[in-house]
Amino acid sequence: MQEDKWTYKPFSAHMDEQGNIYARGAQDMKSVGIQYLEAIRWLMSKGVTLRRTLHVTFVPDEEIGGKDGMAVFVKTNLFKNLNVCFALDEGMASETDVFALYYGERSIWQVMFYCPGHTGHGSLLLENTPGEKVAYLLKKIYEFRKTQQDKLTDNPDMTLGDVTTVNVTKLNGGVQNNVIPPEFTFVMDSRIALSVDLQKYEEMLNRWCQEAGQGVHFKVDKKQMHIPATKLDATNPFWMAFKEVTDRLGLKLKPQVFPGGTDSRYLRAVGIPALGFSPINNTPILLHDNDEFLNRCTFVRGIRYYCDILQQVAEVEERSG
Structure with missing residues (x-):
């Protein structure tokens, strides 16, 4: 990123007349982090009670491999005591109306x-x-x-x-x-x-x-050795719940292997299914690029998607016996 290559200051979060918000991290990943928090705040404001507990983690060093972040965190008793059964992580913007859905990594x-x-x-x-x-x-x-x-x-x-x-x-x-x-x-x-x-x-x-x-x-x-991908079939009730709600919302998904690396690999390595999904479509892919932006309507619509998605996956019944 070069500041002099930006139309607006990269940390100003300037919104133009078309509602495009220009900011470093508008696509990767400040937007998604805020969307999760806003969705949870909305659920709490409506008095929604979920079967499962939602945990939100913000850990360091993902951009340099996560070895001092999630890689360490998943090995701690603090993490193990959370009893995590499923995780949602970042995805990527899509230039078409189809959303990318990531279930594994190279x-x-x-x-x-x-x-x-x-x-x-x-x-x-x-x-x-x-x-x-x-x-x-x-x-x-x-x-x-x-x-x-x-x-x-x-x-x-x-x-x-x-x-x-x-x-x-x-x-x-x-x-x-x-x-x-x-x-x-x-x-x-x-x-x-893989x-x-x-x-x-x-x-x-x-x-x-x-x-x-x-x-x-x-x-x-x-x-890195191969880490098994998250299963996208009936053996994974969290995937079934995710697919059910996205189908209901009319979202077109393209399941694929993530081309880069995310913290999901450390979750999958300890047996936790993880999906990478960012509710960003019909948007130029500009992560880490100059003039990175996200349209206001896309951002707000993504919060609504997460409200429904979080409710659905957090209502999955315990089936381990």
């Missing part, structure tokens, strides 16, 4: 490749140089990336969460323009689809390194 692997080799003067044609090894790995990475792009192109029903994304995000090495460095390193950010066998994926990375040349290896800085 595994995040941040891979550091190490490419050592012969160092020497830049005027020479040495063998076994680090740059050649980097070039080979980049070729393999972007060939693989193209296969995933082709999957999306060939099947319009697939979404980004159904494929594996790989992107080179950092390159390091060298201090002088005329000296071949002893090593190059680079980082590949990888979000691995359909991918992680052992075979790691074997593929090892094979690339062996083919690239002597001494090439990798280390995974962030290596």
